[in-house]
Amino acid sequence: MRAIAFKEWLKLRSWLGFMLAAHLVFAAWLYLSIRHQFRFEHAEMIYYQANHIGRIFYDDLRYIPLLTGALIGAAQFLPELLRGRLRLSLHLPMGLAPLVLAHLGIGLEALLVFLALDLAALAITIGSFFPAAFIGSALLTAAPWILAGIAAYFGVALTLLEPRRRYQAANLALSAGVVWLCHRSGQYQAYDLVLGGVAGLVLLLAPASLQAAHRFRNGEP
Amino acid sequence: MTLQPAIEVDGLVHHYGAHRIHDGLSFSVAPGRILGLLGKNGVGKTTLIKILMGFLTPDAGRCRVLGAPSHALPAETKRQIGLVFEGHLAYDFMSIEEIERFTAQWYPKWRRDVFYDLVDRLQLPGTHRIRNMSEGQRSQVVLGLVMAQDPDLLILDDYTMGLDAGYRRLFLDYLVQCAREGNKTVFVTSHVVQDMERLVDDVILIRRGARVLQSSLPGFLSSFRRYELPPGAARGALPPPDGALHRVEMEADGRLEVFAFKDQPEVEAALREAGIDPTGITPQQMSLEDAFVGYTGKY
Numbered sequence: 020m021r022a023i024a025f026k027e028w029l030k031l032r033s034w035l036g037f038m039l040a041a042h043l044v045f046a047a048w049l050y051l052s053i054r055h056q057f058r059f060e061h062a063e064m065i066y067y068q069a070n071h072i073g074r075i076f077y078d079d080l081r082y083i084p085l086l087t088g089a090l091i092g093a094a095q096f097l098p099e100l101l102r103g104r105l106r107l108s109l110h111l112p113m114g115l116a117p118l119v120l121a122h123l124g125i126g127l128e129a130l131l132v133f134l135a136l137d138l139a140a141l142a143i144t145i146g147s148f149f150p151a152a153f154i155g156s157a158l159l160t161a162a163p164w165i166l167a168g169i170a171a172y173f174g175v176a177l178t179l180l181e182p183r184r185r186y187q188a189a190n191l192a193l194s195a196g197v198v199w200l201c202h203r204s205g206q207y208q209a210y211d212l213v214l215g216g217v218a219g220l221v222l223l224l225a226p227a228s229l230q231a232a233h234r235f236r237n238g239e240p
Numbered sequence: 241m242t243l244q245p246a247i248e249v250d251g252l253v254h255h256y257g258a259h260r261i262h263d264g265l266s267f268s269v270a271p272g273r274i275l276g277l278l279g280k281n282g283v284g285k286t287t288l289i290k291i292l293m294g295f296l297t298p299d300a301g302r303c304r305v306l307g308a309p310s311h312a313l314p315a316e317t318k319r320q321i322g323l324v325f326e327g328h329l330a331y332d333f334m335s336i337e338e339i340e341r342f343t344a345q346w347y348p349k350w351r352r353d354v355f356y357d358l359v360d361r362l363q364l365p366g367t368h369r370i371r372n373m374s375e376g377q378r379s380q381v382v383l384g385l386v387m388a389q390d391p392d393l394l395i396l397d398d399y400t401m402g403l404d405a406g407y408r409r410l411f412l413d414y415l416v417q418c419a420r421e422g423n424k425t426v427f428v429t430s431h432v433v434q435d436m437e438r439l440v441d442d443v444i445l446i447r448r449g450a451r452v453l454q455s456s457l458p459g460f461l462s463s464f465r466r467y468e469l470p471p472g473a474a475r476g477a478l479p480p481p482d483g484a485l486h487r488v489e490m491e492a493d494g495r496l497e498v499f500a501f502k503d504q505p506e507v508e509a510a511l512r513e514a515g516i517d518p519t520g521i522t523p524q525q526m527s528l529e530d531a532f533v534g535y536t537g538k539y
Contacts (some may be wrong), residue, residue: 025342029331029333111346112346237295237311239295
């Protein structure tokens with residue numbers, strides 16, 4: 020596992036550095052944009068927009084986890100797939116399932132760090148300008164976006180690992196469907212009652228990658 | 241006690257759709273032998289290599305590598321097998337030092353000295369990335385990696401691809417030396433047949449729709465003969481291949497080349513029977529490449 024983590028670090032480090040910088044810039048931008056609104060509008064108006072109209076002030080965060088997940092998935096698995104380089108990893112002396120799960124675990128870990136950073140930035144920003152009760156609401160509202168990021172990561176991995184074109188298209192459509200489901204509603208805390216179910220659906224994409232890798236190893240066209 | 245074959249293929253069958261590539265292919269490779277797989281394009285060399293490397297499950301038949309089914313190799317068996325992929329595949333995002341550090345963690349018998357013995361000849365800094373290397377330099381790194389694993393079996397898929405004559409020679413010499421010293425089994429394919437003559441103990445020749453021929457290299461070169469006949473020897477159609485004579489081909493200048501697993505008197509008799517005048521027949525020296533072309537045909 021340590022050796023796989025070392026390899027993935029070497030492969031991803033420049034991407035991770037770039038993404039870290041991008042997330043920090045976004046966090047600063049989120050903070051500054053909300054501060055800007057409080058400076059130029061009355062606080063009462065902002066609370067009115069939030070409470071009565073349902074405007075989400077941090078809506079710019081919505082697709083950041085999705086982009087992050089897709090980018091990590093592509094950065095991690097595209098280099099393995101180019102020229103069939105995955106064969107090098109598949110010949111490493113370990114079983115197929117532990118190998119694939121180790122790769123997914125490492126990618127997911129990196130993604131979760133960014134997602135945690137996004138949530139922390141959201142909590143700090145909201146906590147700085149709104150009453151404390153808004154923090155929990157913001158985190159719950161952003162939770163399906165976070166799940167969309169995880170679904171995008173698993174979906175890209177699943178699609179890239181799949182050697183059969185027809186299955187690849189089906190995997191892509193399935194993953195896109197799960198991501199779409201996570202972005203279905205733009206209301207505050209719209210997913211509160213179904214978060215567990217959506218999370219379960221997202222996590223089901225992970226073991227599907229094992230089947231794709233199995234087909235790749237067996238040379239299925 | 242009989243030693244278990246390093247590779248054992250028995251009744252292997254594989255199709256791509258309706259196209260049958262292998263139909264009951266059988267052979268075995270004894271431990272410590274260096275074997276070259278020869279065949280023209282499209283006869284299934286790559287398919288066989290993929291099956292042996294464990295990246296293709298055969299439709300039927302048995303394929304065992306170091307005693308384990310090739311498509312389900314346990315980790316311990318994988319550790320004993322070094323693979324060199326076509327195009328010298330490597331993790332090109334790593335530097336020389338990084339790839340050594342990464343690969344060493346998987347192999348308990350790792351020989352750092354062997355890796356650097358080969359790689360130091362490149363005179364590149366350890367921080368040099370593999371993606372910035374030439375094909376020849378990358379081939380050295382890849383060979384260093386598999387040799388440092390100290391595997392019992394090496395499977396090499398067209399190691400010559402992209403290498404100039406110098407790197408090819410370096411690769412080959414190092415491979416032969418390490419394989420002989422370590423009593424390793426080597427299974428290799430290459431488009432450069434002349435290299436095989438310096439490398440292999442045994443050859444397997446496969447032809448589309450024909451039985452596989454497995455022989456020691458000296459055995460093949462001494463039993464398979466080439467004879468030449470002056471222009472005008474053949475008046476009618478040439479005999480079809482795989483008859484009493486293995487192959488008869490006419491050169492551009494009208495000379496006939498006859499390939500056969502027979503001595504001259506038998507060849508002369510077979511020629512007469514085929515309506516060809518054997519007067520002026522002369523045996524010819526053959527390199528492995530000549531023999532390969534004679535055995536598999538030019539077209």
